Amino acid sequence: MTIELFHNPQSRAMMMHWLLEELGVDYELVPVAYDDGSMRTPEFLAVSPMGKIPAIRDGEVTVSDTAAITLYLADKYKTVDMAPAIDDPRRGEFLRWLVFQVSSIEPAMMQAGAKFETKRQQAGWGDVDSVVDVLDARLSKADPWLLGDWFTAADLVLAGAVGWAVGWDLFPKRPAFEAYVARAFDRPAYKKIMGG
Ligand SMILES: N[C@@H](CCC(=O)N[C@@H](CS)C(=O)NCC(=O)O)C(=O)O
Numbered sequence: 331m332t333i334e335l336f337h338n339p340q341s342r343a344m345m346m347h348w349l350l351e352e353l354g355v356d357y358e359l360v361p362v363a364y365d366d367g368s369m370r371t372p373e374f375l376a377v378s379p380m381g382k383i384p385a386i387r388d389g390e391v392t393v394s395d396t397a398a399i400t401l402y403l404a405d406k407y408k409t410v411d412m413a414p415a416i417d418d419p420r421r422g423e424f425l426r427w428l429v430f431q432v433s434s435i436e437p438a439m440m441q442a443g444a445k446f447e448t449k450r451q452q453a454g455w456g457d458v459d460s461v462v463d464v465l466d467a468r469l470s471k472a473d474p475w476l477l478g479d480w481f482t483a484a485d486l487v488l489a490g491a492v493g494w495a496v497g498w499d500l501f502p503k504r505p506a507f508e509a510y511v512a513r514a515f516d517r518p519a520y521k522k523i524m525g526g
Pocket residue numbers: 340341342343364369381382383384394395396397432
């Protein structure tokens with residue numbers, strides 16, 4: 331069965347495109363645009379209630395939101411294994427950093443760009459400096475990936491997000507960030523989806 335990825339190259343859907351390539355599954359890109367209403371049609375809103383990409387259709391199943399799609403695909407498709415099984419002790423670390431991408435890195439990037447104030451205690455991500463320091467400490471120990479030699483779907487979304495955060499000068503260019511992102515972006519699947 332072919333998985334449909336609702337996609338625009340200038341979007342987070344790039345990461346799911348990369349994931350589908352890494353997994354080696356059959357997929358098709360369904361283009362959607364920001365300015366032609368294609369993200370607001372009833373058909374698209376049935377797939378993605380927020381009218382956002384990435385979103386996928388896999389047979390009868392639709393999934394939206396990067397972390398949900400990542401877990402769905404990596405748990406279901408094992409052509410290439412990119413997720414520890416439920417009873418694998420490494421599953422906790424995998425989930426922690428996969429969810430950290432959406433729960434902490436994303437809002438910290440937004441805060442760094444828009445420069446709004448929050449109370450550390452109340453903001454779920456704490457603050458930008460905490461996110462940067464915690465991430466730096468963890469990525470400094472990635473050897474070369476979070477789970478050693480195993481490149482998992484958590485590495486993929488972390489590298490994608492950190493690549494944007496550093497590339498757009500939202501996060502500082504810490505050596506561990508740059509080294510980790512460079513390793514990830516050197517992967518054949520990433521180069522393929524970027525047209526290289
Ligand atoms: N929480 C979502 C965010 C998705 C998102 O904001 N996507 C942007 C593109 S990167 C979008 O679809 N924007 C169009 C819109 O909001 O109309 C995720 O993690 O996938």
